[in-house]
Amino acid sequence: MTLGRRLRGIREARKIPQNKVADDLNISNQVLSNYERDVRDPNTFILKQLAEYYNVSTDYLLGFTDNPTPLNDKDLEFLSAIKDPNLRIWWEELPHTETEKLKALKEIWEAFEKEDDPNLKTWWEELPHTDIEKLKTLIEIWQVLERKDE
Numbered sequence: 001m002t003l004g005r006r007l008r009g010i011r012e013a014r015k016i017p018q019n020k021v022a023d024d025l026n027i028s029n030q031v032l033s034n035y036e037r038d039v040r041d042p043n044t045f046i047l048k049q050l051a052e053y054y055n056v057s058t059d060y061l062l063g064f065t066d067n068p069t070p071l072n073d074k075d076l077e078f079l080s081a082i083k084d085p086n087l088r089i090w091w092e093e094l095p096h097t098e099t100e101k102l103k104a105l106k107e108i109w110e111a112f113e114k115e116d117d118p119n120l121k122t123w124w125e126e127l128p129h130t131d132i133e134k135l136k137t138l139i140e141i142w143q144v145l146e147r148k149d150e
Contacts (some may be wrong), residue, residue, distance in 0.1 A: 004038035006061050010068075011036070025049050108138075127129045 012020055027046065034040040035050075037085075042050060051058045056068040114149040 001063055002038050003041065003061055003063065004036045005030075008051060009029065009038040010056065014054075021053065025053060 011018065017031045018032055018036070025032070025046070031040070035042050035046075047061065051061055054061075054068075056115055057065065059065045060068040083097040
């Protein structure tokens with residue numbers, strides 16, 4: 001799908017008049033019409049404004065993805081992290097892990113996110129390089145500690 005079709009499709013789906021979008025973006029109605037008819041492409045500044053206006057990613061507008069939702073910082077951090085081959089192997093094994101252990105791992109993750117201790121952050125960053133059996137042991141220890149606190 002072309003940029004123009006995406007722009008027009010989003011606007012029409014949201015029932016926003018073309019002149020309103022043009023006014024809100026401080027461009028002429030004719031310019032927006034040219035974008036929507038693929039007569040002209042917006043510059044990067046206007047493209048970014050259009051993406052923000054419609055709350056979609058520029059990648060979506062340009063047709064690089066069919067997912068209109070822009071990625072937030074946490075999503076980008078996650079995508080960056082899973083490029084690590086060791087983490088990818090570990091991540092691929094997660095679906096085969098018991099539900100209770102996955103819940104415990106999530107709780108561990110949340111605890112680490114709250115902490116501002118640099119030693120914990122270093123340890124967490126090294127975690128993907130740990131073999132799966134050691135991770136399972138870690139989760140079991142966490143669960144035992146959690147029960148002691150109850």
